Amino acid sequence: MPMTCTAKNRELTVRLSGEIDHHAARQLMLELDREIESRFPRRLVLDLAQLTFMDSSGIAVLLRTCRRMQEVRGTMQVVNVPRQPAKVIRAANLHKVLSVSFLP
Amino acid sequence: MRPINQVKMEFDSRSANEGFARAAAACFAAQLDPTLEELGDVKTAVSEAVTNVIVHAYPDAIGRVLLRLRLFEDNTVEITVRDWGVGIPDLEKAREPMFTTGGADRSGMGFTIMESFMDAMRVRSAVGKGTTVTMRKKISVRVGRP
Numbered sequence: 001m002p003m004t005c006t007a008k009n010r011e012l013t014v015r016l017s018g019e020i021d022h023h024a025a026r027q028l029m030l031e032l033d034r035e036i037e038s039r040f041p042r043r044l045v046l047d048l049a050q051l052t053f054m055d056s057s058g059i060a061v062l063l064r065t066c067r068r069m070q071e072v073r074g075t076m077q078v079v080n081v082p083r084q085p086a087k088v089i090r091a092a093n094l095h096k097v098l099s100v101s102f103l104p
Numbered sequence: 105m106r107p108i109n110q111v112k113m114e115f116d117s118r119s120a121n122e123g124f125a126r127a128a129a130a131c132f133a134a135q136l137d138p139t140l141e142e143l144g145d146v147k148t149a150v151s152e153a154v155t156n157v158i159v160h161a162y163p164d165a166i167g168r169v170l171l172r173l174r175l176f177e178d179n180t181v182e183i184t185v186r187d188w189g190v191g192i193p194d195l196e197k198a199r200e201p202m203f204t205t206g207g208a209d210r211s212g213m214g215f216t217i218m219e220s221f222m223d224a225m226r227v228r229s230a231v232g233k234g235t236t237v238t239m240r241k242k243i244s245v246r247v248g249r250p
Contacts, residue, residue, distance in 0.1 A: 025209065
């Protein structure tokens with residue numbers, strides 16, 4: 001799935017687009033791991049504005065990425081979550097354990 | 105109740121088919137004129153059910169997955185996902201939120217999401233024989249619909 005990264009002052013912004021399902025999740029996790037390990041960001045911002053679909057495989061990706069950020073003593077924010085992914089995140093109560101902001 | 109329309113398809117339990125299955129289901133359900141949110145619910149539920157088959161029913165092999173979609177006069181869509189895989193030994197446990205045998209890659213939220221996105225879900229499973237998941241959702245009838 002398409003992913004673009006911009007880094008500034010140890011803040012890494014990753015924009016995800018397309019669909020996160022079990023098929024896409026493994027590769028996405030590997031790529032996110034690689035970005036975190038090569039840049040050691042203090043803050044990771046995951047921008048989901050262009051994400052058109054996410055199922056529970058995405059929950060595992062978000063939780064694991066958050067743990068990876070904690071391991072490097074950084075924080076993670078998930079921003080601009082569209083409606084379908086938002087519903088999945090809410091159903092899993094993920095917004096209570098992660099920093100998440102939703103698109104209106 | 106007899107369906108007003110139905111379709112059956114069978115495909116390999118390959119992860120590349122997850123996207124195909126949910127797109128096909130959304131396309132078929134579109135006949136009931138669902139909202140974008142309802143369409144998203146159908147796609148999500150199908151994605152979860154098919155992923156369960158790929159990850160759990162056939163852990164070390166490629167097997168058959170049957171997807172059956174039926175539409176009823178009361179504007180209900182019924183989704184059935186069937187496999188002939190290993191089966192689920194403890195259904196109650198499998199349906200618990202956060203329970204998974206799939207390791208760190210899986211969230212254990214599949215059944216919980218299917219249940220909360222659809223109106224009804226029934227799971228039948230026999231160890232060594234396979235699993236059938238049937239879900240139903242009533243699509244709202246919108247004002248001004250022709």
